Amino acid sequence: MKKIPFPVIQRLSYVFEIINKLEENGIGKISSSELGGYLGQTAHTIRKDIHFLGIAGTPGTKYEIADLRRLLIDHLGFGEPKRCCIVGLGRLGEALLEQLLAIPQDAFAVVAGFDSNINRLETIRTSIELFPAYRIEKTVRKLQIELALIAVLPQQAQEAADRCCDGGVRGILNFTPAVIKPKRKGVFVRAVDVSGELRILAALAYTSTANE
Amino acid sequence: MKKIPFPVIQRLSYVFEIINKLEENGIGKISSSELGGYLGQTAHTIRKDIHFLGIAGTPGTKYEIADLRRLLIDHLGFGEPKRCCIVGLGRLGEALLEQLLAIPQDAFAVVAGFDSNINRLETIRTSIELFPAYRIEKTVRKLQIELALIAVLPQQAQEAADRCCDGGVRGILNFTPAVIKPKRKGVFVRAVDVSGELRILAALAYTSTANE
DNA sequence: GCAATATTGTTATTATTTTCACATTTTGAT
């Protein structure tokens, strides 16, 4: 199987999100140009992307959403819900938990939360199981958690990530300003860097006007 | 002036963050390979990136951080602090506020917060000024706010963004799952899409093992 | 039935981005 380039993975992930919503609304077919509209891309790009999954439709007809969905599940692993945990249940961690539980999606299941402050664990009311931080490794392994959201203090971010790696997660989403390096090979890290994003926005706005 | 490609802007934004931290620690020089280490990039890439800013150093010597800083300020507009506001002060908005105020940085100044719930405005204790949502446009204009963080409910995201656009912001950072389209030309939008990021992580992990 | 239209599959082209290679220059040790 040929490796799928990252930008393609990015777009196809979004395509999956879109067709799921459309399917809920009872829509059964969609064209590459329609998808392009949702993504802000051309129909060419979409077709090329889909082509990485193999043949998905027949010329002259739109794509069957069910077929697309099946291909995306097979090639990108969007099958059974991925088990996630949230490490750090401060304001941010709680907000993330709320957001993820609010969206009715079968793609992700938040199955555990961790915090180093025991008192904190007792004050939070939620449907998921909560554990003290020292039990991250064992719990991650036991519950077969694949993805971890890190929302602790920046100073504790690397340690939290290390414990998740030890437990066997496959991906880490880092919400702290600290840089996290995966302890094991095969663990992917992505960062949600608020001030970094702001800086990029500022630079985009500046360079777009400075050029005139 | 030649247009700077987006990936370069992204990396240079990060470089700015790094050299600021180093400068605080009293470090005055840095090499392209050291910077590359921080960014997970090669020295070649870094040099090429810096080259978009013009000549920054002299062969044989490392880069003077002060010079780099000056160039980044001139070309990417990282000069005076950018004024920001947060729209939506639920758990997420409050967490963002906390995070931005906690990091001692002169790059961004959060100068206003908005929420449609008046009671909410009275219960939050913070150093910044708070306003009801209907005053977004006027306040943004009056305080010359350039960047807006949108943390409202998804259903209200587009409307909140529209008001910010009317007030004259230059960039919007969208924390809701909803897709926001800028009302005016010249306004940049970036999204912090948690489930999207999770999906990408899941796909990366899946494709990396499926290939073996 | 047939032409017109819309749609996908596929190849080719172009543009962009990354990587490499090397000349030039400074620093520092011997």
Added chain:
DNA sequence: ATCAAAATGTGAAAATAATAACAATATTGC
């Protein structure tokens, strides 16, 4: 002084990604 090591500037090459072009196929309306 001289040589080696390390660092930047810069142009070329390679890899990657986006865009375009077009052939093949189905649908629709008449």
